[in-house]
Amino acid sequence: MARKLNVVAVSGGLQRPSKTLVLTQAILNALGNALPIEAQLIELGEIGPRLAGAVHRSQLPEDIEAQVRRIESADLLIVASPVFRGSYTGLFKHLFDFVHHEALIDVPVLLAATGGSNRHALVIDHQLRPLFSFFQSRTLPIGVYASEVDFNGYEIGSDALRERIELAVLRALPIARAERSADAAASLATLAA
Template identity: 65%
Template sequence: MSRPINVVAVSGGVFRPSRTLVLTQAILAELGRHLPIHSHLIELGDIARPVGGALSRQELPETVEHELRAIEKADLLVVAAPVYRGSYPGQFKHLFDLIDLNALVDTPVLLAATGGSDRHALVLDHQLRPLFSFFQALTLPIGVYASEADFQNYQITSETLKARIALAAERAAPLFGGAPADLRKIA
């Protein structure tokens, strides 16, 4: 058997409890059902203060530098951001401002976001996709958006959201030699 796929997930929320973290964990779990993965979860809330205080990467402590290197070395990147006032948060963007310009070239990226209502769903295509296109990453065609209505007590309760997570993972699997999704079953 080949080595596990190095999946690095970034949960871009800074508060706890966090729907963004719950969504990120659900995506990682679903990917693990389809592929042999080694996952590493980075919670922005854990590194937000040193990231926010750094004007350059050289000013970061080694713990944060370790997380940046993990992002840069991912075989598959899962990126989930909360939506505040119609966009991803500045702290989230600043984290990616510190990533090496060429480190994510051709890296597959599964995009996800959470927001208060469905009106924020376009953040996937209008903001996250262009950000990772700048890095020349390969954003996967199926992203996952979740609104507040998809959760109850910070647990995913929406069957539609669960199906979307499964679809995203199934569509990602063939990139790494996993079984292709049977789209007739999903539709």
């Protein structure tokens, strides 16, 4: 039996409750409903205060270093950030500054963002996609953007957002299944050797 896909989700929301966290969990749940996954969730709001003071990776506390290693070992990443002044937050970028520049080569990344209005929707293509292009990751074709009108408090209240999540996951499945198939083939080759 093939192992579960190692999916690491990074929620860049800095506060609790967080609409970005709600969106991240909804995407993670939808992917988990479609495919056997091993899910790990990293909440930037939880680690941010201890992350912010580090300049070099060697200065990271051990538990945060472990989170960075989780990101680097993911089969698939889900990354979500609130929009702040037209981009992802500085602390979100700071976390990814510690990720080794070759660790995410060819790793599929599903991009998501939240913002106050739809005028920020292009943050996925203009900010997040270039960041993960630097890492030579395979950003998935459909990202998920959610604005204030998509939520009722801190719950998803929009059928249109639910449909965007489902479509993004549907489009991610062939790539995610290919990752699992390649892993299964590698495991069989190791056993046969």
